[in-house]
Amino acid sequence: MAKSSLASRLYQGEANIQIIGRRKMWFTVAAVLVAISIGSFIFRQFHLGIEFAGGSEFGVPGQVAGQTLTSDRVYDSVEAAVHAVDPNVQVNAAQQVGEGAEANFKIRTAVLTPDQMAEIKAAIAADLGFEAGQISDQQVSSAWGGAVINKAILGLVIFLILVTVYLVFRFEWRMAVAALASLLLDMIVTAGVYSLVGFELTPYTVIGFLTILGFSLYDVVVVFDKVQENTRGITAGTTRTYGEATNLAINQTLMRSLNTGLVALLPVGGVLFIGAGLLGAGTLKDLGLVLFVGMGIGVAASIVFAAPVLSYLKDKEPRIQAHNARVLARRAQRVEEAAAKGENLTAADEVPVFAGSTTPRPGARPAQKRGGNRPGGKRP
Incomplete structure (x- = not known):
């Protein structure tokens, strides 16, 4: 059978793009972006609008x-x-x-x-x-801008508390930590871009920051929901490590994340590049830039940062460590057995690529059992 195209494999979750296996690289990229952003806060600072500077x-x-x-x-x-x-x-x-x-x-x-x-x-x-x-x-007066900032900080704190409580009860505390880390990365880098570009910090900017909070967490929850589904009862088997199951979940939700992000970014991009750039509606650029950058980074962070952070935290859990060790030991044993038989098999060959290797594909017929389930018992 002909090999399917990359687009087809992406939509079916079969692309097997390695995200978790490169988590050190993603953490390094995130650290560099945060360092650049903090450096911009210190040296370039923010260009305060009249509402905040007076x-x-x-x-x-x-x-x-x-x-x-x-x-x-x-x-x-x-x-x-x-x-x-x-x-x-x-x-x-x-x-x-x-x-x-x-x-x-x-x-x-x-x-x-x-x-x-x-x-x-x-x-x-x-x-x-x-x-x-x-x-x-x-x-x-700058006092009005100060009141806006105080209200925004209060709203942010309440939002984070409620979201943390929801994520802990809906998933677990490690997923809550990973989601909040992704959200924090999104906010810091977005603010860093805003500082580097030099746009004025206005009330529209504050509104934009509060808006991207919900969008950023939405995609993280979608990914984590699939991770939870793939890892439910994972320690009872020896098919995948926790990181591999998490990587599979990312691949299965990748196109949904990209499509959702693209649909959200198109109108925001229109506001920023057409409204502010071509039509000269300067007041729109304050809101457009923070939304465009924040949504884009939020989608990327949910894929290449939140899930790797979750995988890192789970790999520190003794129960998951023991499970991962069993999976790797079983693969090594099968490789040795294959080598003894003269077969060319590596540990990578033992890693299942698609959920269908252990779970039926959506729409597949369930396997029929012979004999005892039919009326009248087994055939003579």
Whole structure:
């Protein structure tokens, strides 16, 4: 029979992609990503939005007298007006919101007094040819952003406690630890990417972080549910080690994880690359980036990090250690017996690839017993 394609074997869970066997590599990759992220937190830090840092903001229309203004032109005008009032005030780069006639520019500065803001608006209007009333302004206190962060941390703590309780009762404490480790990796790396890119930290970012929590754990629970199914009563046999059964579960749920992640990332990618990139909706990029990166890393972590962490923890359990030793000893014995008979057999040949080697494939007919189960007993 012709060998099936990779895509077909992936959908049937027969690809036998080795994830657990390379767990040291995955742990090393995770450690490097965490180190880079923490380094970014320390050296680059986060670009706080006005809601968290506090300050003043000016809104300047993108067109005047039928002429379209550029971000550089608007920034130079605002910077000159601000520094004429106070040379020590920092002026952030102009951010364009919208396109065409609806376009406008947002420029943020440090906190200014009402009198200073009025003087700056008059100077900008005179320089660019606007009426002072066409330029909007607002002030935001950093206390509001601090309250948002405190509420978000409280919500995160409550969420983690509830999830931990659920995972311990639904599975076991080792699976809860592995799931939380995967979630922590997702959050740290996502925050690291956000810090490296330099996007502003806004309330939309906080909303995005809270959103990816549930998505990240969803895929982990799907994988762990299959792991639990494959390892139920595993110590009663000598077919697979715990790591091999876990690796099989990953292969059996791999396409589901990838399809789910792809379906989720497509609309988020549209928000990030089309909405924020092409259409210039700057407020969408704060939410789009954290969702896109967080969901992508969450899917990857559930496959190459959560399950390997679980396998590592279970391999430390004495009962599983004894079972793994029995499985490996049995394989070594069969290899020796084959060698004595002149057969070319290795330990790798003894590892079952598909669940059907011990479990019928979905849709297969159950084996029929002869004789005693038929009415009237055995045939003469």
